[in-house]
Amino acid sequence: MLTAGEDRKIIIRIENKTFTQPGGKTVPVLQNVELNILEGEVVVVFGSSGCGKTTLLNLIAGLDVDFQGSIELGTQGNGIGYVFQEPRLLPWLTVEDNLRLVGENNEEAISSVLEAVGLADSHQTYPNRLSLGMARRAALARALAINPALLIMDEPFVSLDENTAVRLRNLLTEILELHKPTVLFVTHDLKEAVTLADRVLFLKGSPAQVAEELKFDTPRIVRGPEVLADYEERARTLLNR
Amino acid sequence: MTDTSTLTRLALQGGSIVILLGLWAMGAMVADSTLLPTPLEVFTGMAKEANQGELLHHLGVTLMRVGAAFFISFIIGTAIGITMGRSKLLNTVFDPWLVLFLNIPALVTIILAYVWFGLIEAAAIFAVSLNKIPNVAITMREGARTLDKDLMEMAASFRLDRKKTLTKVILPQLYPYMAASARSGLALIWKIVLVVELLGRSNGIGFQLHLYFQLFDVTMILAYAFAFIIVIQTIELMVLQPVERHVNRWRR
Numbered sequence: 001m002l003t004a005g006e007d008r009k010i011i012i013r014i015e016n017k018t019f020t021q022p023g024g025k026t027v028p029v030l031q032n033v034e035l036n037i038l039e040g041e042v043v044v045v046f047g048s049s050g051c052g053k054t055t056l057l058n059l060i061a062g063l064d065v066d067f068q069g070s071i072e073l074g075t076q077g078n079g080i081g082y083v084f085q086e087p088r089l090l091p092w093l094t095v096e097d098n099l100r101l102v103g104e105n106n107e108e109a110i111s112s113v114l115e116a117v118g119l120a121d122s123h124q125t126y127p128n129r130l131s132l133g134m135a136r137r138a139a140l141a142r143a144l145a146i147n148p149a150l151l152i153m154d155e156p157f158v159s160l161d162e163n164t165a166v167r168l169r170n171l172l173t174e175i176l177e178l179h180k181p182t183v184l185f186v187t188h189d190l191k192e193a194v195t196l197a198d199r200v201l202f203l204k205g206s207p208a209q210v211a212e213e214l215k216f217d218t219p220r221i222v223r224g225p226e227v228l229a230d231y232e233e234r235a236r237t238l239l240n241r
Numbered sequence: 242m243t244d245t246s247t248l249t250r251l252a253l254q255g256g257s258i259v260i261l262l263g264l265w266a267m268g269a270m271v272a273d274s275t276l277l278p279t280p281l282e283v284f285t286g287m288a289k290e291a292n293q294g295e296l297l298h299h300l301g302v303t304l305m306r307v308g309a310a311f312f313i314s315f316i317i318g319t320a321i322g323i324t325m326g327r328s329k330l331l332n333t334v335f336d337p338w339l340v341l342f343l344n345i346p347a348l349v350t351i352i353l354a355y356v357w358f359g360l361i362e363a364a365a366i367f368a369v370s371l372n373k374i375p376n377v378a379i380t381m382r383e384g385a386r387t388l389d390k391d392l393m394e395m396a397a398s399f400r401l402d403r404k405k406t407l408t409k410v411i412l413p414q415l416y417p418y419m420a421a422s423a424r425s426g427l428a429l430i431w432k433i434v435l436v437v438e439l440l441g442r443s444n445g446i447g448f449q450l451h452l453y454f455q456l457f458d459v460t461m462i463l464a465y466a467f468a469f470i471i472v473i474q475t476i477e478l479m480v481l482q483p484v485e486r487h488v489n490r491w492r493r
Contacts, residue, residue, distance in 0.1 A: 058394075061397075061398040062397070062398065063394050063397055063398055079399075079400055080398060080399075081399075082395070082398040082399070084391070084394075084395065086391065088391050088392060088394075088395040090392065090409065090410065090413070091491055091492075092413040092488075092491045093409065093491075101399075101401070101405065101409055102399040102401065126491040127491075128491065128492070142399075146399065
């Protein structure tokens with residue numbers, strides 16, 4: 001029996017995920033990773049490079065089905081909107097057609113989501129004429145356009161210069177306020193984690209597990225420099241424990 | 242490319258064609274024989290045959306055969322190539338077949354097709370297609386092997402259906418390979434079609450070449466050959482190149 005609100009919760013359980021090395025040796029990557037995400041919540045998974053963050057996202061997105069566990073997306077929204085580390089736009093389609101490809105052909109919805117990411121003037125532009133920052137925004141728009149049950153983002157702001165990254169983080173904060181998507185965001189940048197998260201999960205060890213959890217009460221849009229510094233300090237203390 | 246460099250290129254290539262025609266004309270004048278006509282005689286003969294004779298009829302018939310064989314080999318070869326490029330197992334199992342068919346001389350397939358199926362149109366088209374399918378398959382297999390894994394993952398994560406994945410994600414990555422096999426295909430196929438016509442058809446350029454060979458009429462042999470070269474070059478310029486430009490319009 002589902003209680004009220006149960007269908008509004010995303011439950012991800014990875015009991016065991018292993019990789020087989022070329023030599024035939026089996027290496028465990030993730031073990032007993034459990035994530036419960038509430039509707040509209042922004043959960044950041046923090047971990048160092050190569051700790052299994054992208055693997056986790058690929059399991060959730062259904063790109064890799066070779067694991068023990070379960071993924072329940074609930075009944076809200078349309079599947080997974082994946083924002084990859086690289087934009088992965090189809091270069092032979094215009095920005096607008098890239099959005100159209102993954103979703104319905106609702107012109108208004110496409111226009112409004114492109115407007116939201118600041119690409120209102122780039123409907124007919126081909127992706128390789130966009131800067132990396134713009135292409136990343138287009139990829140975000142594509143994921144938002146399908147109205148996903150869960151928006152997953154794999155370090156979408158790496159290898160941008162700091163100014164662009166800050167601007168995109170602010171843009172994302174605005175979009176999170178406006179659309180209230182349910183988000184799983186993966187990063188190895190602590191500043192980014194405390195800026196965006198409602199809750200941070202720290203992935204550690206080999207095989208990786210959720211080692212610590214930190215919940216933030218101040219809403220994202222009113223977090224000033226002192227609050228962020230305090231959050232970052234708390235996160236660091238947890239990490240060094 | 243800038244406009245001036247295009248003009249320079251056209252001037253150079255035009256000049257080079259004029260020089261070739263000049264060499265030919267000089268040779269013909271020195272030889273002074275009906276066995277080596279001048280370019281002018283060839284092109285006058287071509288114009289006369291086009292106006293009063295059967296050149297256009299035979300040209301049309303040959304073009305239809307080229308077209309039919311082209312589309313059949315292109316579609317079947319593409320399907321085989323993509324399948325083998327995507328599946329390691331199928332590729333391992335059927336690679337020897339491909340090598341075998343690739344190395345069967347065109348003449349052998351043509352003779353066998355006529356022997357087995359009779360001197361009919363279908364046998365002719367079949368023989369030509371069979372010669373070209375392995376070439377297309379090999380080119381397309383290379384293309385399918387280089388498909389971008391990232392984009393395939395993107396398509397899978399957004400749950401694109403098979404049709405969208407094929408037409409919007411896979412095929413556009415293969416367009417350059419398709420263009421390459423279309424061009425080399427056209428060049429190869431029309432030459433094989435002429436042999437097919439010479440051996441077992443009663444119309445088409447190949448049949449006419451055979452006829453004029455028996456009459457030792459070199460002027461008309463060259464007239465027919467050049468007429469078809471002009472047609473093929475026109476297709477290349479007016480169809481293949483514009484299509485290629487269109488599918489590559491997104492490139493910088």
